[in-house]
Amino acid sequence: MxxxxxxxxxxWWGYFFSLPFxxxxxxxxxxxxxxxxxxxxxxxxxxxxxxxRFVGIGNYVEALKDPLFWRSIFNVLYNQAIFIALSFxxxxxxxxxxxxxxxxGSFFRTVYFLPVITSITVAxxxxxxxxxxxxxxxTLLVQFGWIREGVFWTFSEWLPMPVLAVFNSWKWFGIQxxxxxxxLYAINxxxxxxxxxxxxxxxxxxFSISLPQLKPQILFVLTxxxxxxxxxxxxxxxxFDLYGGPYHAALxxxxxxxxxxxxxxxxxxxxxxxxxxxxxxxxLTFVQWKLLxxxxxx
Amino acid sequence: MKTSMGMxxxxxxxxxxxYALLTVGAAIVLYPFLFMVINSFKxxxxxxxxxxxxxxRWTVDGYVKVFDxxxxxxxxxxSLIISGSVTVLNVFFSAMVAFxxxxxxxxxxxxxxxxxxxxxxxxxxxxxxxxxxxLFNWGWVNTYKALILPVAVQPYNIFLIRQFYQxxxxxxxxxxxxxxxxxxxxFWRVILPMSSPVLxxxxxxxxxxxxxxxxxxxxxxxDESMYTVQLxxxxxxxxxxxxxxxxxxxxxxxxxxxxxxxxxxxQRHFIxxxxxxxxx
Numbered sequence: 001m002x003x004x005x006x007x008x009x010x011x012w013w014g015y016f017f018s019l020p021f022x023x024x025x026x027x028x029x030x031x032x033x034x035x036x037x038x039x040x041x042x043x044x045x046x047x048x049x050x051x052x053r054f055v056g057i058g059n060y061v062e063a064l065k066d067p068l069f070w071r072s073i074f075n076v077l078y079n080q081a082i083f084i085a086l087s088f089x090x091x092x093x094x095x096x097x098x099x100x101x102x103x104x105g106s107f108f109r110t111v112y113f114l115p116v117i118t119s120i121t122v123a124x125x126x127x128x129x130x131x132x133x134x135x136x137x138x139t140l141l142v143q144f145g146w147i148r149e150g151v152f153w154t155f156s157e158w159l160p161m162p163v164l165a166v167f168n169s170w171k172w173f174g175i176q177x178x179x180x181x182x183x184l185y186a187i188n189x190x191x192x193x194x195x196x197x198x199x200x201x202x203x204x205x206x207f208s209i210s211l212p213q214l215k216p217q218i219l220f221v222l223t224x225x226x227x228x229x230x231x232x233x234x235x236x237x238x239x240f241d242l243y244g245g246p247y248h249a250a251l252x253x254x255x256x257x258x259x260x261x262x263x264x265x266x267x268x269x270x271x272x273x274x275x276x277x278x279x280x281x282x283x284l285t286f287v288q289w290k291l292l293x294x295x296x297x298x
Numbered sequence: 299m300k301t302s303m304g305m306x307x308x309x310x311x312x313x314x315x316x317y318a319l320l321t322v323g324a325a326i327v328l329y330p331f332l333f334m335v336i337n338s339f340k341x342x343x344x345x346x347x348x349x350x351x352x353x354x355r356w357t358v359d360g361y362v363k364v365f366d367x368x369x370x371x372x373x374x375x376x377s378l379i380i381s382g383s384v385t386v387l388n389v390f391f392s393a394m395v396a397f398x399x400x401x402x403x404x405x406x407x408x409x410x411x412x413x414x415x416x417x418x419x420x421x422x423x424x425x426x427x428x429x430x431x432x433l434f435n436w437g438w439v440n441t442y443k444a445l446i447l448p449v450a451v452q453p454y455n456i457f458l459i460r461q462f463y464q465x466x467x468x469x470x471x472x473x474x475x476x477x478x479x480x481x482x483x484x485f486w487r488v489i490l491p492m493s494s495p496v497l498x499x500x501x502x503x504x505x506x507x508x509x510x511x512x513x514x515x516x517x518x519x520x521d522e523s524m525y526t527v528q529l530x531x532x533x534x535x536x537x538x539x540x541x542x543x544x545x546x547x548x549x550x551x552x553x554x555x556x557x558x559x560x561x562x563x564x565q566r567h568f569i570x571x572x573x574x575x576x577x578x
Binding site: 010011013014015016017018019020021022024025028029031032033035036039046094097098100101104106108109110111112113114115116117118119120121122123125126129130134135136139170174227230231233234237238253254257258261262267270271274275277278281282285 | 312313316317319320323324326327328330331333334337346349350391392394395397398399402403404405406407410413414417419420421422423424425426427428429430431432434447448450451453456480481482485502506509510512513517528531532534535546550553554557558561562565566
């Protein structure tokens, strides 16, 4: 293994096999990243690039003072707080139930995964018709007396984000459930047997064996959820105007970026919003990791 | 005896409860699909006035009209070219990179793997505007490749496959090397055939991602002859509620069916591949 010829041949193969990623990284990731920083210092319209003007940190100052930018950040946070908690509980609960059964498991797994593979476009059309004031959901709620009359939720000031969060939990719990289920199957059964001998009940086993053992999966799901959720676009683009309805209640940072870049042709400002959003996402991911890892140690 | 009978009954009750809960869950998951398919066979006005009832008369008018107003065959062709290419390239290239990262020792490997992880953490939105201005300057607007090449290798897929390859014992590779295979031979004849579960998962995820994409298609495909099915569906979204209702449901049903079929073909691989996902 240590002979010189062997090492150099493996090195050659190593770079050869890595080439697809090295090329993608150079052309489509690092170059645009640098370009993005450059754009953020410019006032530029992509159709007339020769008229670009250097504005220094002007775009950043403008963004930090822009109430629409802050509203869009608030909106996704509001949405994610509900979505992450709700979909986590549903996914974990169903994974735990599925692990208990021997017969029919693959049927339920297949069914629960269907919303995940459905396109967001189709899902949002479903939502529009299911949740409109005359649709089945609101009809049911009125019959139960939970609401007095149909609500035009897309025009309201605070409802769009919770409604989308609940619907997205329907759409995405399946993939989280599959990941948790994989983790549950990997847990050594002896742990449960030992706990059962000690007289631990079902809840006790869930909280002191299943959950701690699932930590890698939970961390993965929460991280991916946060990174994806903060970049919500299609959901709001389908059912709202480019600025998120009358109260901007459905404006997300990505839709704002899209509106700035392609509706107002302010590419420099749009790139700045993208960079700031990336900073916000990094900070949140970092905080989430710190919190979850500390909990695990105690 | 009595207690063991009691335990057995308790266990049976618990199972009944579990199946009941799972069935309620399945009903909630399936209802919107049922709603979609049933409405796609209804006469137009009924969709608006009786959205939840069964059709008074089953009709395929919606489907006929969809084919009249949209060039469905062309939408599907465009979507299939894009999603198919993205899928094939991702499976092959990500497996190559994952193999290097998991099984070949070479200087810079750890750096490369941190680059993969780092790229996973970069929100794709950050690249949207600069990538657009780059590809716009290259004249890639209105081409398939603008939607294919930038996503031909995705770090998430590399990560997933690498996890799987790490669990393959090195003995397999050494045995193949003794038989005179070079590393390409090892990859092609030993590793790839062993990795069908994880490759199937990557294939499904890549296909879904490409097939369901709206934002990038919206940006790069301007000419109607280049539209994907998702862009086609957008044209039914109208200011007037229920204007295109029957085409809308027939269209959404048509768009959903191929993805569901692909998923049914490959779904048994899913659990296996995902059981290795996690961050430690």
